[in-house]
Amino acid sequence: DTEVTQTPKHLVMGMTNKKSLKCEQHMGHRAMYWYKQKAKKPPELMFVYSYEKLSINESVPSRFSPECPNSSLLNLHLHALQPEDSALYLCASSQVREAETQYFGPGTRLLVL
Amino acid sequence: SQQGEEDPQALSIQEGENATMNCSYKTSINNLQWYRQNSGRGLVHLILIRSNEREKHSGRLRVTLDTSKKSSSLLITASRAADTASYFCAPLTHNNNDMRFGAGTRLTVKP
Numbered sequence: 001d002t003e004v005t006q007t008p009k010h011l012v013m014g015m016t017n018k019k020s021l022k023c024e025q026h027m028g029h030r031a032m033y034w035y036k037q038k039a040k041k042p043p044e045l046m047f048v049y050s051y052e053k054l055s056i057n058e059s060v061p062s063r064f065s066p067e068c069p070n071s072s073l074l075n076l077h078l079h080a081l082q083p084e085d086s087a088l089y090l091c092a093s094s095q096v097r098e099a100e101t102q103y104f105g106p107g108t109r110l111l112v113l
Numbered sequence: 114s115q116q117g118e119e120d121p122q123a124l125s126i127q128e129g130e131n132a133t134m135n136c137s138y139k140t141s142i143n144n145l146q147w148y149r150q151n152s153g154r155g156l157v158h159l160i161l162i163r164s165n166e167r168e169k170h171s172g173r174l175r176v177t178l179d180t181s182k183k184s185s186s187l188l189i190t191a192s193r194a195a196d197t198a199s200y201f202c203a204p205l206t207h208n209n210n211d212m213r214f215g216a217g218t219r220l221t222v223k224p
Contacts, residue, residue: 004155031210042201042214043156056211090155094210100144102210104155 004105006091012111015081021108023074023091031097032074034066035090037107043090049074050097081112115139116213117185117202125221132189134218136202137182145178145185146203150217156201159187192222 004025013019023032031050035043048056049068057066063085065077074091088109092102117136126132136145144163148156162169162178162185169176175188185204189196199219203212 042217045211045213048211088153092156097210100146100161100205100210101158102156102212104157106155107153109153 004091004093004103006089006105006108008108009106010109010111012113013078013081014113015083017081018077018079020078021076021089021091021110023076023093023105024072025093025103026072027093027095027103028071029093029095029099029103030071031094031099032068033092033094033102034074034076035092037088037090039087047076048097055097078110081110083112086110086112115142115204115206116215117145117204118215119200119202119218121218122216123219123221125223126192128192128194128222128224130192130222132192132196132220132222134187134200134220136185136187136204136215138185138202138204139183140206141180141183142204142206144205145176146205146212147174147176147185147187148201148203148214150199150201152198159200189220192220194222194224196220197222 034046037043047066052068067075088107090107091105094102146161147159199217201214201217
């Protein structure tokens with residue numbers, strides 16, 4: 001299995017809602033990443049997990065809360081988001097953080113109303 | 114890791130033509146990778162070239178690296194409509210693969 005899956009594909013939420021994005025891989029990778037991509041812009045790195053521990057937080061607002069409950073699963077918990085947080089959220093994984101290639105999921109398209 | 118800067122920002126060609134896009138970076142690298150993103154989808158790794166390599170081929174893709182000029186180019190030969198996508202380079206400098214992408218090159222291949 002060489003796939004990174006993300007659920008849901010699409011999500012619409014209000015500014016007072018709490019929701020979660022899920023990312024899963026069964027390649028035995030020990031590094032996982034969250035990126036945010038606004039329309040017509042490049043992906044921006046948000047968080048990096050290495051061996052289930054948070055290695056990088058790119059100054060992301062606390063309304064985004066990542067969680068890595070095990071080596072296969074990465075969540076992004078969302079709370080009190082703003083309309084400007086509407087974007088495509090991409091998850092990726094790599095064998096380890098030092099590995100050369102990242103494998104991306106198809107993304108979750110989020111709309112905050 | 115550092116951010117690569119792709120050039121041009123947009124490129125439109127006819128099917129069958131070759132497409133060339135460039136990437137520049139600022140400091141020395143361990144390797145440089147190219148990724149493709151079809152509209153609204155995840156990124157797909159295309160090819161990796163190491164700092165001690167000058168040229169690499171993969172199918173219709175040819176990548177060159179000039180470390181003295183701190184630049185790389187990606188050539189797609191005999192383009193197809195399915196090559197329509199955004200292309201990003203990722204120069205990696207340290208012992209990790211944290212990638213920070215430039216604006217990318219948006220390639221449109223017209224049938």
